[in-house]
Amino acid sequence: xxxxxxxxxxxxxxxxxxxxxxxxxxxxxxxxxxxxxxxxxxxxxxxxxxxxxxxxxxxxxxxxxxxxxxxxxxxxxxxxxxxxxxxxxxxxxxxxxxxxxxxxxxxxxxxxxxxxxxxxxxxxxxxxxxxxxxxxxxxxxxxxxxxxxxxxxxxxxxxxxxxxxxxxxxxxxxxxxxxxxx
Numbered sequence: 001x002x003x004x005x006x007x008x009x010x011x012x013x014x015x016x017x018x019x020x021x022x023x024x025x026x027x028x029x030x031x032x033x034x035x036x037x038x039x040x041x042x043x044x045x046x047x048x049x050x051x052x053x054x055x056x057x058x059x060x061x062x063x064x065x066x067x068x069x070x071x072x073x074x075x076x077x078x079x080x081x082x083x084x085x086x087x088x089x090x091x092x093x094x095x096x097x098x099x100x101x102x103x104x105x106x107x108x109x110x111x112x113x114x115x116x117x118x119x120x121x122x123x124x125x126x127x128x129x130x131x132x133x134x135x136x137x138x139x140x141x142x143x144x145x146x147x148x149x150x151x152x153x154x155x156x157x158x159x160x161x162x163x164x165x166x167x168x169x170x171x172x173x174x175x176x177x178x179x180x181x182x
Contacts, residue, residue, distance in 0.1 A: 039169075039173055041057050041173065041177060042059070044059075044060055045057040045058060045059055045060070045177075046058060046059075046060055046062065048062060048063075048064045048077065049064065050064060050073075050075055050077075050086060050088075051064075051066055051073055051075055052181065053073050053086075053088045053156075053180075054088075054112075054156065054178050054179060054180050054181070055177075055178070055179050055181075056077075056174055056175075056177045056178045056179070057174065057177035058077060058079055058174050059079055059080055059170060061079060061080055062077055062078065062079030062080070063077065063078050063079070064076070064077055065077075065078065067085070069087065069089075072087045072088060072089030072090070072091075072092070073087070073088045073089060074086060074087045074088070077174075080167075081162065081163050081164055081166075081167035081170070082160055082161065082162045082163065082167050082170065082171055083160065083161045084158055084159065084160040084161075084171065084174075085158070085159055085160070086156065086157065086158040086159075087156075087157050088154060088155070088156045088157075089154055089155070090154060090155070091155075092138070092155040092156070092157040093138075093157050093159075094138050094140065094155075094157070095117070095119045095136045095138045095157065095159065098119050098121045098124065098134065098136065101121035101122065101123070101124050101134070102121060102122045102123050103120070103121060103122040104119070104120070104121045105119070105120045105121075106118070106119050106120075107120075109175075109176070111137070111139050111156075111175065111176070111178045112178055112179050112180050114139050114141055114180075115139065115140070115141065116137055116138060116139035116140075116156075116175075117137070117138045117139075118135065118136070118137055118172060118175060119134075119135070119136040119137070119138065120133075120134065120135050120136075120168070121134045122134070131160075131161035131162060131163070132162070132163065132164075132165075133161075133162035133163070133164070133165060133167070133168050134159065134160065134161070134162070135159075135160050135162060135168055135171045135172060135175075136157065136158060136159035136160065137156070137157070137158040137159075137175045137178075138155070138156075138157050139155060139156040139157075140155045141155065156178075158175065
């Protein structure tokens with residue numbers, strides 16, 4: 001009799017273990033960072049064209065401006081609480097110089113289907129300007145360009161000066177809205 005009682009408990013125990021494993025797997029997959037939804041873009045945000053290189057969404061009142069360079073497309077965006085500059089071309093800063101900055105972090109992301117790094121740091125001095133918050137984006141293979149010899153990629157680097165901590169999330173969300181023309 002004792003032997004039969006043990007055999008009856010095994011199928012129950014197996015099904016309990018299987019159910020626990022299945023619930024744990026579902027919880028793990030549904031809470032992972034790959035499935036985390038990006039915050040919604042506010043409906044009042046405007047779309048800005050960065051000189052035909054890319055578009056992005058930004059808070060109302062943000063303006064686009066062009067800057068001159070020898071071999072890259074460059075410009076920037078000024079908005080409430082931030083100023084961003086960008087450079088798009090063959091040889092861009094990969095923002096690795098920020099590695100020694102206070103509270104430096106790098107987050108891998110996708111921008112319009114291209115791999116990119118979002119670099120954040122505190123109290124950074126860039127281009128003779130000091131800023132309490134720095135958030136940059138580096139997409140090493142933003143868009144391919146084809147020549148007679150081989151394809152090569154143009155990189156996009158965007159870096160920003162942010163006045164208040166509350167605006168850091170705004171700039172990161174702006175980066176997520178970047179779209180390259182096809």
